[in-house]
Amino acid sequence: MSATANPELLVSNEEETELRRGPWTLEEDSLLIHYIARHGEGRWNMLAKSAGLKRTGKSCRLRWLNYLKPDIKRGNLTPQEQLLILELHSKWGNRWSKIAQHLPGRTDNEIKNYWRTRVQKQARQLNIESGSDRFIDAVRCFWMPRLHQKIEQNSSSSSSNILNYENSGANNNVPSSLSPPQGEFTDTIAENHCSLQFQDQTRSDQLPFENDNNNNNNNNVNVCYNPIIYGYGMEGVNLEEFPMVETSCGGISNYSQFDYYSQSSENDWVLNNMGDALWNNMDQM
């Protein structure tokens, strides 16, 4: 392959046919749509030639799957979809196509773009390395509960079903390991506060969340829920740098992460920098 001076054209010397690049025209779209309507999709290289498109098979496939396919959803991702992306990404990482399989009508490209432009942007603004333990915990403990709250707000006006999972096409394919318990998030968020199990008991009094095992405290943590039930992995956690704590938010965290919290004079833990920032940024998404 060799590019010509015209960036929109690619010349194949072997076949001496001009291959178009760049944005698709209406005419090309129409050709592709009508060809697939008659012959079906697949065998993309052959399809491109047979349809009379001066495009690579790859380009045709991409155009069809990401843009022309009839069942593609348009518009912003719903909070339910965003939540599902966060959940599935925490499980599978950058397996965009796999994640997309659980969001009907959404493409891997769209999800990838969402992650890069929205999620990673938040990480940058907070000076957190996206994918780091700290970021993962931030997502778990602040972002996801906020999405749950959004979902709750949205559905409360239209339905008594807090999560409305049955009615959400985006969630019809949620793996059972990721499915939320019915009604779990109708509870006040404070009831789902993080608990900690300290390996270094001598330092537990400095930590912001009360150990929940005794279940007899009233230190309400505003926005943590318990995503262990969602099948979060614990992979990639650095166990060496700090004494580890396990949070009911599904993460094993090191001490440094809790620099983000502060304690009020009434022994009532409140969210500090990270929580507020994420909270505010969430509203922009």
Add this chain to the structure above:
DNA sequence: AAAAGACTCAACCGCGGAGAC
């Protein structure tokens, strides 16, 4: 109103896996 900067997202690229020969 205009310029600059930030953001979005469609499209391209390179790579690796699968299957045919």
Add this chain to the structure above:
DNA sequence: CGTCTCCGCGGTTGAGTCTTT
């Protein structure tokens, strides 16, 4: 086996659009 082709995936780019100054 090795080679070739096709396909699909994830990473990246850049033109167009939007927002801010």
